[in-house]
Amino acid sequence: MILPRPVSFTRGDGEISFDGTVHVERVTGPAEGYRLSVTPDGVRVWASDDAGEFYARQTVRQLSGPAAFRSVAPVRVALPVCEVEDHPRFAWRGVMLDVARHFLPKHDLLRYVDLLAVHKLNVLHLHLTDDQGWRFESLKFPRLHEIGGWRPDSRFGDRRSGGMAGRPHGGYYTQDDLREVVAYAALRHITVVPEIDVPGHSQAAIAAYPELGVSGGEVWTDWGINPNVLKADESTVDFYRQVFDEVLDVFPGEVVGLGGDEAEAGDGRFVRRIAQYLRQRGRRPFGWDEVLGVGPLPSRTVIASWRGEDAGLTALERGHDVVMCPEKHVYLDYRQSDHPAEPIPVGTVTTLEDVYRYEPAAADRVLGAQANLWTEHLDSPRRLDYAAFPRLSAFAEVVWSPVARDEAEFLTRLAEHHLPRLDALGVEYRPLDGPRPWQALPGVPGFPR
């Protein structure tokens, strides 16, 4: 009944009445791991560390039934007598949220932190800037969020045939907002990894400070790859060093994203110099796999292998740490089925089962994996729920649970135990048999591959 599936779960006879009291001890064991025992004598946890204790409590919550996931949880519940032994398979169990294409208000972002915690995921990679919007408040360069923080309209559907949404879109997080998100996530053992994307995907910044760009232009209202990129001159590099100074001030985590993807005319030096600067400031640069092409990168750079897994293997050979996130397996904005009512179907078909079957290459050598949620076509929290769930539940099991997978058992456990939890949480997931009528978007064109 637990999801992600623990290392072992042995059910005993009967149930106990549980009032929330858990006896916790620290023991030596695998990082983030725990043992849990539910007997008529009570609930005991042996945890390796704070994270292990936190995950044990998440498991107890799952054992308590769906009502435990409501904002007013029952005071006393029935817990099955059982023994659980558990620890995660990967250290990096991530989700990327693109809050640049569509802004996710702070309270919705905090809700996603909660949803990650329920799934024992521990990295929230925030894609904070893109051609279509800049979401990070800059005290030094306020035009970045004031001008770059909004656009007058957005493509509604695929760029090749979609019309326009007919409304402006914008928003940004204050630095205090993001400090709050970092603190809230830390309490749930989740690290927030910020990303400021350079030198491509920078049109919003260029709209705010035209001197940064090879060409000028406004915040982009279209999707796709924008040919305009940042200039690779000294003053632009210096500008971004100051932006990253502000970013480092807000995000204490070691790993900091610099993007580096899809910059058709990008000068590799730009990425290298920002990467060197992050290293110099004691952090680990984190880039999409294109950065492998810009020449030697600082040691301890982390590579997100998204165009497949070959880049990740290359990165490993070069001594980098790697997070696998191959688009054909874990891009959760891609269509969930060939169902005719699938809303704005883009990318390749990536079913729940496809995500569940994903097995990271070089599993014993990568940091882990992450699922990516790009939001060109996810323009509200409700659309995000639909795309993310229940596929993210399957992904959580891929990165947490032992490798042996039983798809039929997973689907049964999901339907019988986990979807009711998501219902209680108010997650508007995609039903297993296809979208609800109001989750469809008939007539809004996608571009299925």
Next chain:
Amino acid sequence: MILPRPVSFTRGDGEISFDGTVHVERVTGPAEGYRLSVTPDGVRVWASDDAGEFYARQTVRQLSGPAAFRSVAPVRVALPVCEVEDHPRFAWRGVMLDVARHFLPKHDLLRYVDLLAVHKLNVLHLHLTDDQGWRFESLKFPRLHEIGGWRPDSRFGDRRSGGMAGRPHGGYYTQDDLREVVAYAALRHITVVPEIDVPGHSQAAIAAYPELGVSGGEVWTDWGINPNVLKADESTVDFYRQVFDEVLDVFPGEVVGLGGDEAEAGDGRFVRRIAQYLRQRGRRPFGWDEVLGVGPLPSRTVIASWRGEDAGLTALERGHDVVMCPEKHVYLDYRQSDHPAEPIPVGTVTTLEDVYRYEPAAADRVLGAQANLWTEHLDSPRRLDYAAFPRLSAFAEVVWSPVARDEAEFLTRLAEHHLPRLDALGVEYRPLDGPRPWQALPGVPGFPR
């Protein structure tokens, strides 16, 4: 610095360091009232009842500074040395949310409960059904939420000249969801008043069960007054008795709404019989002021006077309890200014100052007042935030604070102390000088009166 303004607030010298410890005593005093004393000896509260204690804690939170409104609040803050004496002016301090025209997901609804609590408001009137959608799960008549719970499209802007949004819209609350909202609200001393609107505004129900209607038809995709109404025959009355049975099972509050507004061809008997049924079940019927025209109503019926206040005065003469909510003063979907960028400007201009100046007629005889948020043109939580705030903050002061008002002082207190709290809460209110560029909706037609 406190909003709504307390009965008295006397600032002493200096500040104390506060770790959250409050000493509370019960004393005899006005309902929902409290006294609060912050001295170097600590924080003491004398409360008349649980609600009074709750409001004292809300005041302490406000004295703690904006960061206390973040999800990870500071452990220790500076509190000004002060004495507060406080109790509300009205017993009914309400907000109506129309979750029928646009569905508000459960977690967003819970967030609104929190926002009401911050403002010491204590009634959440949920308009659960209308022509455009049925949001209450019915176990007996599931087509109500399954069919009535969504529509294929919506007018985007005013009905006279607006185009269509180009997307389906839907959603409903399960009974468990609503029980959760009721329990969550109760912990914050907020009563949830459900409304099932009859015999007009019923097209969603008629689409689900065509035999209920004078004519048939689908869930409405337009705004305005739909001429189709419920049949006044015995079987329809009986159907709705069963629907209300389910409603009463979920909502324990005494007051239960039956709508009764804008039914052009409605048979008054229908309203009377439902009202009698609610009375028979031990509840108090609550209707819009049109119900005064249907003939004698049961004793203890509560009237919402919305087309002005004359109906409220008439209702008082007839011995009914009254909640004032005149559209020209407290309809928060009406445009906030004549600013050219005001999004979808409808209704009369209702500025922040207009709301602040509102003084309910027969103030010593009415239960209180409520602000109404109709959502034809508020199609997302972000749009709702914009319409509701900061006007709802002004309204909170109208219904809580002593009658003497100093507009300049209020505006200063709002800007210096309260808007930073709303910022910390992530409320996307309308800035005092007009909408942010992404809050405007250029080209989407309104219908200013």
